[in-house]
Amino acid sequence: MRILVTGGAGFIGSHIADLALHAGHEVAVLDNLSSGSRANVPGGAALHVADLRDREAVRAVMADFRPDVVNHQAAQASVSVSVREPLLDAETNVLGTLHLLEACREFGVGRFVFASTGGAIYGDLPEGERADEHRSPRPYSPYATSKLAGETYLATYRAQYGLDYSVLRYANVYGPRQNPHGEAGVVAIFCERALAGEALRIHGMHAPGDGGCVRDYVYVGDVARANLRASLGELSAQLLNIGTGQPTTTAELAARLTRVSGHSVPIHDAPPRPGDVARSLLDPAAYRAQFGDPTPLDEGLAQTVAWFAQRLPEKS
Incomplete structure (x- = not known):
């Protein structure tokens, strides 16, 4: 299988590219390197430096590699940036996705895997509820709206042009390689600051200190495992939530991370951030039916802290 991973020099995309290569597939990466790094691209994967907003550049990559599958991870992924700059968000997440879809149509790509958001697309959830795949989207930010637009275009492209697709709605993804400066991710931010002995900031849900x-x-x-299965057409449904169903407040996350890392640092309260939903939690039943139990939070945090700790000498 020939798999093109957009955003493959970034956090999630590079893990997908790794896994696909280890499974014996041919992999190419499309990335503009705005937040990703060449160092993240696994050996054996060809890197094409291109921006999704450049239609001709996207077309050239597709013409060169001729993928069987496009696994689309590249995005403007920050809720706060989308609130400040909704046009920038749409240029990347809507027009960029359309450029890919048009190239898929031209070059006969058979399958498209789309990274969407479960963390933002369902809106605020009432206490005690989890969003399953049948819940109606209620986007609260331009980022969530742009992702819903991508999902809707995919349904249209299947109806009009026969493009097979899968949509994966992610909860808050964390782990090794996440960029605390260029991509959304409080775990990466907390890891870097805790290991440096710097204070952590807890942005309130409704007010500082809550x-x-x-x-x-x-x-x-x-x-990454779910994405590889989706790329091979092995999911039982077109839409799948990728989450754990376990609720964690930002304050609880800070406490668990400092305990796992062994670094005690000051924790400061901060105001809520524009665009953030208060409560976001996915129903993982469909995910568990196909993949079993997800990685426990403390186990994942330990692996993430270990990766960040290994990088500390590089900064000295």
């Missing part, structure tokens, strides 16, 4: 928003944290290895 413990912060409730999130569902899912380990990147679990996400």
Whole structure:
């Protein structure tokens, strides 16, 4: 199988590329390196430096590699950036996706895997509820809206042009290689700051000091496995939530991470952030039926902290 991974020099995409190569598939990466790194691209995967907003550049990559599957991870992934700059968000997440879809149509790509958001697309959830795949989307940020637009275009492209696809709605993904400066991810931010002995900031859910928003944290290895299965057409449904169903407040995350890392640092309360939903939690029943139990949070945090700790000498 020839698999093109967009965003393959970034956090999630590089793990997918690794896994696909180890499974014996031919892999190419399309990335503009705005937040990803050449060092993340696994050996054996060809890197094409191109921006999704450049239609001709996207077409050239597709013409050169001729993939069987496009696994689309590249995105403007920050909720706060989308609130500040909704046009920038749409240029990447809507027009960029359309450029890929048009190239898929031109070059006869058979399958498209789309990284969507479960953490933002369902909106605020009432206490005690988890969002399953049948829950109606209620996007609260331009980022969530752009991802829903991508899902809708995929349904249209299947109806009009026969393109097979899978949509994976991620909870809050964390793990090794996450960029605390270029990609969304409080776990990466907390890891870097805790290991450096710097204070952690807990942005409130409704007000400073209330413990912060409730999130569902899912380990990147679990996400990569689901993506490979989706790329091979092995999922039982077109839409799948990728999460754990375990609620964790930002304050609880900080406590668990400092315990796992062995670094005690000051924790400061901060105001809520624009665009953040208060409570985001996925129903993992469909995921568990296909993949078993997801990685426990403390286990995933330990692996993530270990990766960040190994990088400390590089900064000295």
